Amino acid sequence: KAGVTQTPRYLIKTRGQQVTLSCSPISGHRSVSWYQQTPGQGLQFLFEYFSETQRNKGNFPGRFSGRQFSNSRSEMNVSTLELGDSALYLCASRWENTEAFFGQGTRLTVV
Amino acid sequence: EDQVTQSPEALRLQEGESSSLNCSYTVSGLRGLFWYRQDPGKGPEFLFTLYSAGEEKEKERLKATLTKKESFLHITAPKPEDSATYLCAVWRGKLIFGQGTELSVKP
Numbered sequence: 616k617a618g619v620t621q622t623p624r625y626l627i628k629t630r631g632q633q634v635t636l637s638c639s640p641i642s643g644h645r646s647v648s649w650y651q652q653t654p655g656q657g658l659q660f661l662f663e664y665f666s667e668t669q670r671n672k673g674n675f676p677g678r679f680s681g682r683q684f685s686n687s688r689s690e691m692n693v694s695t696l697e698l699g700d701s702a703l704y705l706c707a708s709r710w711e712n713t714e715a716f717f718g719q720g721t722r723l724t725v726v
Numbered sequence: 727e728d729q730v731t732q733s734p735e736a737l738r739l740q741e742g743e744s745s746s747l748n749c750s751y752t753v754s755g756l757r758g759l760f761w762y763r764q765d766p767g768k769g770p771e772f773l774f775t776l777y778s779a780g781e782e783k784e785k786e787r788l789k790a791t792l793t794k795k796e797s798f799l800h801i802t803a804p805k806p807e808d809s810a811t812y813l814c815a816v817w818r819g820k821l822i823f824g825q826g827t828e829l830s831v832k833p
Binding site for chain 1: 757769770771772775815820822823824825826
């Protein structure tokens with residue numbers, strides 16, 4: 616079956632702009648989580664959505680937000696982009712309390 | 727504070743030279759330890775889940791083991807295609823990752 620799909624794969628944005636990233640989970644998975652990966656900080660948890668509700672949130676500023684739709688697809692939004700937001704953004708989906716499967720990520724570059 | 731530490735940070739092996747990667751963790755009430763493989767520019771690929779001390783899982787040249795304080799990923803007779811960054815993580819309502827071990831296998 617199809618894996619986790621993230622779009623777009625690459626993005627270049629200017630400081631101050633906003634960006635929206637999309638994630639389609641594995642069919643049947645209702646939990647979607649987002650992670651930020653940078654060389655210095657590694658993989659850091661942003662938030663998790665389950666059945667359209669945010670279930671958990673990491674230590675990121677309010678500029679980072681997300682939502683989940685009734686078909687379990689999820690989007691994350693970053694407003695007022697900063698240079699330090701340049702990273703690989705990863706989405707992962709899970710079925711109940713099992714292992715998480717990751718998408719290929721969206722590489723965001725802020726210039 | 728929940729913490730995951732991986733060692734070494736980088737490991738260079740010759741093809742066929744077996745070795746082990748370490749993942750030590752400090753969490754209260756482990757609810758799963760996960761190993762992932764990540765190739766450059768790609769998302770992590772799931773390898774194993776371990777839940778209790780003494781548990782072992784194998785897949786091709788990889789074998790993961792778990793104790794009460796750490797997990798090992800044993801690589802037997804590695805090949806160049808095993809080169810990647812190996813990540814371990816624990817589940818605490820979210821995945822808490824170690825910094826990874828970058829493995830390079832030379833022919």
